[in-house]
Each structure stands twice: as structure tokens, then as C-alpha cells.
Amino acid sequence: MTDSTPLPATAPVARTVPHRRVHHGDAFEDGYEWMRDKESPEVLAHLEAENAYTDAVTGHQQPLREAIFDEIRRRTQETDLSVPSRKDDWWYYARTIEGQQYPVYCRVAAAGTGGPGEGSTVADWTPPAVEAGVPVPGEQVLLDGNAEAEGHPFFSVGGAAVTRDGRLYAYAVDTSGDETFTLRIKDLSTGELLPEVIEGVFYGLEFSPDGSRLFYMVADESWRPYQVRVHVLGTGVEQDTVVYQEDDVAQWTGIDLSSDRRWLLVGIGNSEYSETRYLDLEDREALGAPADSLRVLIGRGERVLYSPEFFEHDGATHVLLTHNLPGGPAAAADADGRRATAPNNAVSLAPLAEFAKPLPEQRWATVVPHSETVKVEGISVTASHAILSLRRDTIETVRFAELAPLVEAALAPGGASTASFAEPAFDDELYTAGAGATDYDSPVARLSYTSYFTPPRVYDYVLATGELILRKETPVLGGYDPADYVAERAWATADDGTRVPLSVLRRASVRPDGTNPALVYGYGSYEVSMDPAFAIPRLSLLDRGIVFVIAHVRGGGELGRRWYEAGKKLAKKNTFTDFIAATDWLASSGWADPKRIACMGGSAGGLLIGAVLNLAPEKYAAAVAQVPFVDALTTILDPELPLSALEWEEWGNPIEDPEVYAYMKSYTPYENVHEAPYPTVAAVTSFNDTRVLYVEPAKWVQSLRAATTSGKPVVLKTEMDAGHGGASGRYEAWRDRAWDYAFVADALGATELLA
Structure with a gap:
């Protein structure tokens, strides 16, 4: 005015x-x-x-x-679609349709092999040619947000998960805007909803590998996520088990899966220190009694801020740990339990068995040392590579390294490895490049890229060669010229x-x-x-x-x-x-x-x-x-x-x-x-x-x-x-x-x- x-x-x-x-x-x-x-x-x-x-x-x-x-x-291409992402034997993507408020989530069957050692090639992981507004033969609608939203003044999806065999699809929706969700499960082979409906769910849904159990989060009255629950499919919701409950009102709790989907990770913490508890989802005995089976990686009493990535190598489980301990686990704490910190984080590697020892006795190998000018945001893995997310001079970007040589060098006598990471080159001075959802067995890594005047792009980075393949740049209509x-x-x-x-x-x-x-x-x-x-x-x-x-x-x-x-x-x-x-x-x-x-x-x-x-x-x-x-x-x-x-x-x-x-x-x-x-x-x-x-x-x-x-x-x-x-x-x-x-x-x- x-x-x-x-x-x-x-x-x-x-x-x-x-x-x-x-x-x-x-x-x-x-x-x-x-x-x-x-x-x-x-x-x-x-x-x-x-x-x-x-x-x-x-x-x-x-x-x-x-x-x-x-x-x-x-300027917006209203009828559009996302670049399909492969997970197991399906390509998943979302459509938007002119005049409709919400996305339609879809999938189509993948051709070719998907797992390592099975002849999987970059061609097998090349997205299908899906066109905006054009039906795809065999396309299956998982969830039509417009149909779900009908009759409601507000609609939001708070999470979704699919079983490895591709048969069951769990999703959570909010129709009021208060960020508490109703969870439903759909049988994609029939299109029918299973009878169980779970109310009052928070963000976070994960299936067990065999699809028999669904883990989900619940918030308390102050809207703090504090319970991890598990639902056994085919049973009543009232029989759902509390896997973990966090009673400290100053802690936030969430769940995730390791990249290979073997491990359920329960993250607890705040902005200054954290704790991770983990469960082997392939351990049938432990899975049957999860409340007694969660193990602590590093307890919150150590006051370490960290995030782990679990993976298997040479028959053993290892952990890549992004953490803020400059001298590793042996660093001395003061009388109040405080330790010197590496504020921009380092990355270390250790066999999972090391974490059963008291922290000062554990032996970690440095993979990425601490830097005062580069902040390590985190590290993830595929079957063949480690993917490092970092921030340098305000800019977020990614780097890649072969996983096997990195692990072998770290585990060699001397126990230290400063890995060599490759970084894709981009043209803009001010940009954001991030690692997208990449299947563990994929020979390519999905990347997102944007700048202030470059519309969002989706790339596939070929892990073996470093080739950067542009899959899509979001179209901007109306004669836009950067x-x-x-x-x-x-x-x-x-x-x-x-x-x-x-x-x-x-x-x-x-x-x-x-x-x-x-x-x-x-x-x-x-x-x-x-x-x-x-x-x-x-x-x-x-x-x-x-x-x-x-x-x-x-x-x-x-x-x-x-x-x-x-x-x-x-x-x-x-x-x-x-x-x-x-x-x-x-x-x-x-x-x-x-x-x-x-x-x-x-x-x-x-x-x-x-x-x-x-x-x-x-x-x-x-x-x-x-x-x-x-x-x-x-x-x-x-x-x-x-x-x-x-x-x-x-x-x-x-x-x-x-x-x-x-x-x-x-x-x-x-x-x-x-x-x-x-x-x-x-x-x-x-x-x-x-x-x-x-x-x-x-x-x-x-x-x-x-x-x-x-x-x-x-x-x-x-x-x-x-x-x-x-x-x-x-x-x-x-x-x-x-x-x-x-x-x-x-x-x-x-x-x-x-x-």
C-alpha cells in the first residue's frame, strides 16, 4: 500500500x-x-x-x-511429470495435470536386470520415455492426490513406502493441515485398500524387507515424534507394538533405512548431540521382538553429533560415520563430559563390531578429515560407491568415490584413508547440486541441480565413468530466457x-x-x-x-x-x-x-x-x-x-x-x-x-x-x-x-x- x-x-x-x-x-x-x-x-x-x-x-x-x-x-508447464526413478523392478514418477491441484503418483514396470552381478547396465537404469500428458502402456496409478483430496479443504501426503516385491503401497495423508496423518495400505495387485487404517501417524514409514511389517512414527500431545511402532500386516491396529519410545521432551525421534534396506535406523537427538539405535531387519528372531532388539551405536551420553551409514563389505557390516569428533573416539572429554568438536564434521569408517566397545576404545579410520572451510553434510552409499554431500563457500555439492578401495585402504594396517572423491563440474557460480534418491544397486547416481536462474535439472551420474547425463530440465514457458x-x-x-x-x-x-x-x-x-x-x-x-x-x-x-x-x-x-x-x-x-x-x-x-x-x-x-x-x-x-x-x-x-x-x-x-x-x-x-x-x-x-x-x-x-x-x-x-x-x-x- x-x-x-x-x-x-x-x-x-x-x-x-x-x-x-x-x-x-x-x-x-x-x-x-x-x-x-x-x-x-x-x-x-x-x-x-x-x-x-x-x-x-x-x-x-x-x-x-x-x-x-x-x-x-x-510460465509453468501445468501438465508435466517427474523423471522416473527406479526402485527394484519398477519405475516410479509423478504426473501433474492442467487444472488439477495435486500430483498423481504412478509407476511402470522396468525392463532389464536391476541387481549387481546380474549384468545390470546403465541402459537398464535409463528412465523410460514418459511424456507429459501421454498415457504409458502398463502405467499403474498408486495414488491420485486429486481423488484423495475431494471433499477436503486441505490435502497433503506425509510419506509413502512400497514393499520390495512391489505389491503393497503404504501412504499417509493429512486433510486438515495439522501435520498428523491417516495411514492406509493399498494392495497394488488388486487396487484394493487393506482393512487396517491407522490414525494419528507422523512422518516416517518403512516396510520390513519381506513386507510383513510396517514401521511408523507417532507424535505426543506436544507434536513431538516420540514413538516408533510396528504394524504386522493382517492384524488389528490395536496389536501394534511400540518398538521404541523416547521420553526426553528435548529429543526428536525419526526412522530411516540403510541404503541397502537391511537396517532400520532410529535417530534420536537435537541440534547438538544425537543417538542412533539400529535393528537388523534380516534377523527374523530380532524382528519378531523388536522392542528388545534395538542396539545403541553411540549413546547420547557421549554428546557426539553424528549420523551413520550402514553397509556390507566382504561379509561384514561396516559403518561410515559423519561426526564432530576431531580426534576420533579416543579424544578426551573434560570434567563436564564435553569434547573438542570438529564443527564441520569428519567422516570415519569402522566395522560395526567396534561400536560394541566403550567409545574411547573404538578404532575408526578417517575417510574425510575435518576442514574449517568445507562442511560435510553427510555420506551415503550404493553397492559400488560412496556419495559425499558437502558445502563449500555457501554452495552445496556432491562428490563420489569407489567404495571397495575406500574400505580396503581404511581397514589396512595403519587404519587411515583419505579417500579420493570425484566432483562433477557445473557452469553456474551460485548453484545447488544434491544427491537424489538412488537405488542401492544402481550403476548411476541420481542428482538434482538448480541455480537462481537455471530451472531444476535431473542428472544421472555414471559412477564408473563420471559421465553426467541430463535427464530433464524443468520447462519454463512464456519465452523465459535466463x-x-x-x-x-x-x-x-x-x-x-x-x-x-x-x-x-x-x-x-x-x-x-x-x-x-x-x-x-x-x-x-x-x-x-x-x-x-x-x-x-x-x-x-x-x-x-x-x-x-x-x-x-x-x-x-x-x-x-x-x-x-x-x-x-x-x-x-x-x-x-x-x-x-x-x-x-x-x-x-x-x-x-x-x-x-x-x-x-x-x-x-x-x-x-x-x-x-x-x-x-x-x-x-x-x-x-x-x-x-x-x-x-x-x-x-x-x-x-x-x-x-x-x-x-x-x-x-x-x-x-x-x-x-x-x-x-x-x-x-x-x-x-x-x-x-x-x-x-x-x-x-x-x-x-x-x-x-x-x-x-x-x-x-x-x-x-x-x-x-x-x-x-x-x-x-x-x-x-x-x-x-x-x-x-x-x-x-x-x-x-x-x-x-x-x-x-x-x-x-x-x-x-x-x-
Whole structure:
């Protein structure tokens, strides 16, 4: 909204109800806490009134929203399909169909052999020529998302698994947006659903090798995944067994399979240390009594952050371990049990039998040493190769090494091997290359690749030769030419002298003359990196002359583990001041008019936006906070609220530590709103969000309106049928993005396309 546009309606004013929160002798009066009651008719009425006000204030933006939505749609090949991925004897892929909201998941039988030693060739692993909109002979529909979604305002698939023989297909769906799922099992030979239906399932589904059992996750009342259960097919759900239960409220639990699908891995941990328990799925006796059979690889009491990859070699089980112990298992711990860490991780190898010993007695061989400049994200294996995922100079990429020589060198006398890894070469300066789903027996590795202006590509990397085969580049319609756009690296300087990387995106025709509108985007938490990726909706902003800057602030993972640690707990304020430094760089760079800069972020990035607006509201013309975590202290002080206890490793524990409490209270957005000239603000949330409750932005908006001296509107938009990720259908998601972008473009006076 431009400054001259009058407000067409009166903003809703929520009543205040006295509510005092007292911790560590400090009292906070919160008159809007009553809005936490999701079942209250008054709360629902208030949210609806907020939506009506938002519609009135932003109604003039509707033509711009429609224009952006149409641009997104015109550039998207609506009838399309993914590149088929082979698993066992089938090729799996997903179709999208013009006019339909959700994918249709399909498969077709594979020709040729699939396993090693059976004459398997690259030709056997070459995807079939499946065409968009063209039926494939023998195509089998596993799940039609559109049919499943019929009659529901929201639909999302929370996981799927198929048995090795290809007969049974398990899938979990959410029709409310609260990220709890209903699990069903389909017999693909008949197309019929099995009678068992399991409610209240979380993410994570895995079949046993013989297909007789299905492992799944369950969350507790605070939405923390804490139980691994197993369902024996053909039995009643009430007979399902708890394989593992995690009672520590500060630990997250999940399941996975080893690459060869022999081992069930139960991962427990947080951002600072972890524990893995494992079960041999080929051990029939152990499989029959899994609750007594899980073994611990490295216990959490060792305070090691690690992830394992199990595999077989020469008749024995070995483990490739990505970990943060610089000196290996013999490294001495201090009196408090703390060890020196290799923050960017090393990779070691050891026989599984070594892990039965006390940690200081174990012998590991180094495969990839620790580096201060390269972060090891993880390692996986195929039958023939190791696949290393890493991050270097903010860029995520992959490397490959033959597995047998690597293992043999590591197990040789001396017990150390610095393996030689090959890395594919790519042309872009700023890109993201990641390892995709690769079958264990495949002679090729599936890779995904994208950059800011290169649409997503799918490659197959031939493991034996290093040949890179392009399988598909996602088509972009409407005359898209990547040469029309530029992505560049820039660096801002924070107050403490730290150089903060920026990604600066613009139309090639935009000049640094100090007149351009701009948007700064950031996240900066949980070691999550804002990696280069192509986005069709973003083109609509760039085409209106808006310079789009992604600030890779501390708290993210772009520059390795230390970058993350410098923006968490008692260093969290670095995240906010880095973002302001990025804004200052932009304002002085010539790429933007200092009076035409907006900011945007979501979830923990919404906390970033709220904190930045309290620190420097005058630097921004507008702000969009998507599902914003703006009342973080209230949430984390209540361990009964969703995920609160799990947040202690990110922000600190304000319940027990008065220093953490005081530090958090000094920056959390809701508690630090003050009389100031806040810019035009839109808070966008979802009523059924289980990660950031709607009440946080609802309270924040009321506080902002009461405090702002600018006269600019502050609006709250609540999706009443959505979850943390917003609307579920692709067209609704496009409309949501068009809404956000139109709000920014309107506030910046950048509504017209460049010539």
C-alpha cells in the first residue's frame, strides 16, 4: 500500500484480558494471551474480522495478484511429470495435470536386470520415455492426490513406502493441515485398500524387507515424534507394538533405512548431540521382538553429533560415520563430559563390531578429515560407491568415490584413508547440486541441480565413468530466457566486522542508479541454508524492477557449523544485526532506493523480521512475515506447547536459565514492540499450523497497531484451512505467493512490468 492510499476500514481491536507471566522474578503483562483458545467463538470471530479488514485494506491489490498469478501459471508447464526413478523392478514418477491441484503418483514396470552381478547396465537404469500428458502402456496409478483430496479443504501426503516385491503401497495423508496423518495400505495387485487404517501417524514409514511389517512414527500431545511402532500386516491396529519410545521432551525421534534396506535406523537427538539405535531387519528372531532388539551405536551420553551409514563389505557390516569428533573416539572429554568438536564434521569408517566397545576404545579410520572451510553434510552409499554431500563457500555439492578401495585402504594396517572423491563440474557460480534418491544397486547416481536462474535439472551420474547425463530440465514457458536475469554474490559487513554473504538477484537491464525498489529476504536459524534455487514466482518481482537480495545471515548453515553457532542461543542477535547490515549494504550499493526497501521471512525468518522491525523500522517501506515465530519466549516457556522443549537447543532454556530468559526477552518481537514508525506490515498465518500457532502473529499484530506512529496499515491474513506450509494445492499455493508479492510490490510502488 502506498503512503497516499487511505485506509478503507477500521482495524479490529481485540479486547485485553489481564494475564501475567512471571519467570525469574520478571513479570510480563500479556493482555492478548486469551486468543490462544482455538475453540473460542470469539477468537474465530476476531480472526474472521482481521481477514475482512485485510481484504478491505488490500482489495485494490487484487488486479496485481491476478496478474502475478497468471504470470506464474503461464510460465509453468501445468501438465508435466517427474523423471522416473527406479526402485527394484519398477519405475516410479509423478504426473501433474492442467487444472488439477495435486500430483498423481504412478509407476511402470522396468525392463532389464536391476541387481549387481546380474549384468545390470546403465541402459537398464535409463528412465523410460514418459511424456507429459501421454498415457504409458502398463502405467499403474498408486495414488491420485486429486481423488484423495475431494471433499477436503486441505490435502497433503506425509510419506509413502512400497514393499520390495512391489505389491503393497503404504501412504499417509493429512486433510486438515495439522501435520498428523491417516495411514492406509493399498494392495497394488488388486487396487484394493487393506482393512487396517491407522490414525494419528507422523512422518516416517518403512516396510520390513519381506513386507510383513510396517514401521511408523507417532507424535505426543506436544507434536513431538516420540514413538516408533510396528504394524504386522493382517492384524488389528490395536496389536501394534511400540518398538521404541523416547521420553526426553528435548529429543526428536525419526526412522530411516540403510541404503541397502537391511537396517532400520532410529535417530534420536537435537541440534547438538544425537543417538542412533539400529535393528537388523534380516534377523527374523530380532524382528519378531523388536522392542528388545534395538542396539545403541553411540549413546547420547557421549554428546557426539553424528549420523551413520550402514553397509556390507566382504561379509561384514561396516559403518561410515559423519561426526564432530576431531580426534576420533579416543579424544578426551573434560570434567563436564564435553569434547573438542570438529564443527564441520569428519567422516570415519569402522566395522560395526567396534561400536560394541566403550567409545574411547573404538578404532575408526578417517575417510574425510575435518576442514574449517568445507562442511560435510553427510555420506551415503550404493553397492559400488560412496556419495559425499558437502558445502563449500555457501554452495552445496556432491562428490563420489569407489567404495571397495575406500574400505580396503581404511581397514589396512595403519587404519587411515583419505579417500579420493570425484566432483562433477557445473557452469553456474551460485548453484545447488544434491544427491537424489538412488537405488542401492544402481550403476548411476541420481542428482538434482538448480541455480537462481537455471530451472531444476535431473542428472544421472555414471559412477564408473563420471559421465553426467541430463535427464530433464524443468520447462519454463512464456519465452523465459535466463540471460534476462543476473545473480551475483556480494558481501555486507556486520557491526563486529563479520562479512555476511548476500545473493543479489535482478533483471539484467536494472542499473545501479539508486532508484530501484528492493526486497531483502532472510531466515537464519536451525542451520538451515538459503541455497540457490530457481523459483518461477520470484520472476514476477524481478520483472517489475525489484532487486531481490537473500541475506545469508548467521544462524543459517551457509558457511558451515560455526556460522550456525554464531547465530543461536546467546549469540542470536547476530542474526538480526546481520540482516540490518545487509539492508544497509543494499541501501548504499546503488542497487536500491533506500526509501523503497521491503523485508520478508517466514517461520523463524518471521521472528527475524519482527526483531529487525523493532530494531530499525525506519529502514523498511514494508514487511511480510509468513507464519512468524514472533512470540517465541512465551512458546518456549511452556513445554506443553508444540515443539517447545525441542527448541531449547536452538534458543536456550529460559525456564531454567535466567540469563537465557533475559536475553530472549530482549529480542523476541512481541515483547519488544514499542512506539515507533513501523512500516506497512502483513502477517500471514494458518489456523491449523502446529509449528507456529496462529496466536503468535494475532497478538503481535494487535501490539504493532497500538504502537506504530507511521499511520501505515498492519494486517493479519489467516488461512483457515491450512497448515505451516500454507495452502496445499498448487494453484492455491501460487495464489498465496501472488498475494505476498503483490503486497510488497504495491508498497514499493513497483506494480508495472519493465519495458
